[in-house]
Amino acid sequence: xxxxxxxxxxxxxxxxxxxxxxxxxxxxxxxxxxxxxxxxxxxxxxxxxxxxxxxxxxxxxxxxxxxxxxxxxxxxxxxxxxxxxxxxxxxxxxxxxxxxxxxxxxxxxxxxxxxxxxxxxxxxxxxxxxxxxxxxxxxxxxxxxxxxxxxxxxxxxxxxxxxxxxxxxxxxxxxxxxxxxxxxxxxxxxxxxxxxxxxxxxxxxxxxxxxxxxxxxxxxxxxxxxxxxxxxxxxxxxxxxxxxxxxxxxxxxxxxxxxxxxxxxxxxxxxxxxxxxxxxxx
Numbered sequence: 001x002x003x004x005x006x007x008x009x010x011x012x013x014x015x016x017x018x019x020x021x022x023x024x025x026x027x028x029x030x031x032x033x034x035x036x037x038x039x040x041x042x043x044x045x046x047x048x049x050x051x052x053x054x055x056x057x058x059x060x061x062x063x064x065x066x067x068x069x070x071x072x073x074x075x076x077x078x079x080x081x082x083x084x085x086x087x088x089x090x091x092x093x094x095x096x097x098x099x100x101x102x103x104x105x106x107x108x109x110x111x112x113x114x115x116x117x118x119x120x121x122x123x124x125x126x127x128x129x130x131x132x133x134x135x136x137x138x139x140x141x142x143x144x145x146x147x148x149x150x151x152x153x154x155x156x157x158x159x160x161x162x163x164x165x166x167x168x169x170x171x172x173x174x175x176x177x178x179x180x181x182x183x184x185x186x187x188x189x190x191x192x193x194x195x196x197x198x199x200x201x202x203x204x205x206x207x208x209x210x211x212x213x214x215x216x217x218x219x220x221x222x223x224x225x226x227x228x229x230x231x232x233x234x235x236x237x238x239x240x241x242x243x244x245x246x247x248x249x250x251x252x253x254x255x256x257x258x259x260x261x262x263x264x265x266x267x268x269x270x271x272x273x274x275x276x277x278x279x280x281x282x
Contacts, residue, residue: 170245
């Protein structure tokens, strides 16, 4: 069965090209690139052959240049990767994979492309990003137009991503979240930044008619009423979801077999073990 088509990837590419022409806003991407470098600094090895998958700029490649031998930027379709099996030591990606329609398939392809003990490290925009803007749009559209148009992408949550990494065959999968709050002079300034990030609504089921001026004006009013600080600046939250995993290798740490522990957990914690069905205090 073919995966559902959620995102208009042709529109996404066009918006990214337009953002580059306008002069892209890259502060969030640079923050993520620096975090990727910090996370890789904990790995006591270098990587001979690396790929930067889908990152819109060279920020990640610059940030980790001292940790890799050769790193190539790949702008091919993330859903049809052009890599041979077991050909890469490292795959990194910053703020790109959230717009993949078949994320499980992409993760499987990445896993196959990694050599044994190869590393995959990626950051994606999470589903709680821009919660303030979405709330303002929902209230304004409901109030003025009597309904809400699709604006929220169905991004996977942490538990789902961890399960997807395991299903794709990664060893030692890890997922976590970073939330970044940015303050703007006005909601309009935020929307200008989003345009220059190429981050408009790319859902296939998006609304196809222009937004009413009255609705947009009400969006700005609600945003300023509910999400402004005492100095009048408004808050915008960006959620960055991190995921990483290794291609399996015999040298990696392995979980113990059930029943192989030599020390009871209760002894290590210096507490009394309670058997199944027995209540504390009895």
